[in-house]
Amino acid sequence: MEIKLAREMGFCFGVRRAVEMMEQEAVVGRPIASLGSVVHNPQVVGRLGERGVAVVRSLDEVGERRLAITAHGVGPAVYEEAARRGLEVVDTTCPIVTRAQQWAKRMVEQGFALIVFGDPQHKEVRGILGWAGGKAITLQDEAELDTLPDDLPSKIAVLAQTTHTEAKFTSFIHRLLQRRLHRLSELRVINTLCNATTGQQAAALELAQEVDVMIVVGGRESANTRHLAEICTEAGVPTHHIETAAELDPAWFTPSARVGVTAGASTPDFAIAEVLERLRQIDAELVTSGRREGSPR
Ligand code: SF4
Known part of the structure; x- marks a missing residue:
């Protein structure tokens, strides 16, 4: 053979960075509650668990521990609630995800209708939607472009879940232009692919x-x-x-x-x-x- x-x-640099940050913080001796799995990999989660990094589903489960934000990032509401509860935060959000979040926020503030091409259930996408103030539309498949409402603003911005493929994002943009060019005054494509x-x-x-x-x-x-x-x-x-x-x-x-x-x-x-x-x-x-x-x- x-x-x-x-x-x-x-391991990409973002995941390696997140895992190393959690390992270093756990060494300090105070336990960490990670809001969701640091990565979608059971072996890594298991090893971190042995070092004192537990996975929790909500802020209610954090208790006295420090709160870790995973590489996928979260919306601003989580930071606000953590601050209100006085939680110490270990933020391992990947910088590439942070960039996508900031673009989402900026485009909505500038009056664009924001389309996020990705899985609406995925943690990273949910975080990006949070930074868009809940005003973005998520489309998982290019066929869903045909269901966009006619009265959408004529300024549209599009970004993608960072892990999408180039081929699918390109095809998505192509179909968007085919379907809606006559309704557009401006189209911003933010390349958020990693x-x-x-x-x-x-x-x-x-x-x-x-x-x-x-x-x-x-x-x-x-x-x-x-x-x-x-x-x-x-x-x-x-x-x-x-x-x-x-x-x-x-x-x-x-x-x-x-x-x-x-x-x-x-x-x-x-x-x-x-x-x-x-x-x-x-x-x-x-x-x-x-x-x-x-x-x-
Ligand atoms: S955005 Fe890229 S570098 Fe960052 S965690 Fe995701 S795959 Fe890794």
Whole structure:
């Protein structure tokens, strides 16, 4: 088996920064309550839990602990409520997300109708909507552009969830122009896509075109990991999205298979290392058992 790695994969700078900040703060000895999981990766959350970083769902559960804001960011109401309760805040919001939040605020203040292209349930998007004062419209799919009300202001600003793909955002803008150009006096497209994510997506696509099977490592709840798996699947290569090395199935491989490995921006180095170790074991087992070659499943 030939194992090839994507030239860009794994922890992005924003997630690495958030995890390191929480680890450093937890070392101080006072426990931290993280408002939601620091990243969509159960292994990372588990390790932080051992160091005194607990996950809470609301400010009511924080108690005497310090409150950590995750890399996804939150809306201004959370900061205001934390201040009202006298909570000490450890803010690990990724600077790229902060930039998207500030653009949302600015565009609404300037009288633009703001469209956010993303998943309305995703934490990052909910935070951005908060900075837009609840005045933004969220569209998850470009087909939803056809449902926009006719009486929308003629000045429209658009930004995207940071982990969206370039191809989908481009297509979204294209369709918006096709449908509404005659109603627009001004269109502002704010490129809020994260370079770390788009770089990983390009690297995953490049690798998918060179191999027989792709392994995408990362949390199932991780939007950017799921996008990587989609990109590889759309490239026509059999793709398996796994969270841990234990999920690797030897039946996916043949002794001569070229196996590509990539990982989402929230996937820690140790999870990738465990997957590579298990792949090498499987390779050795396949060679030893002299398994007949066939196409990977
Ligand atoms: S994927 Fe990009 S925006 Fe999200 S945390 Fe990482 S660096 Fe920040």
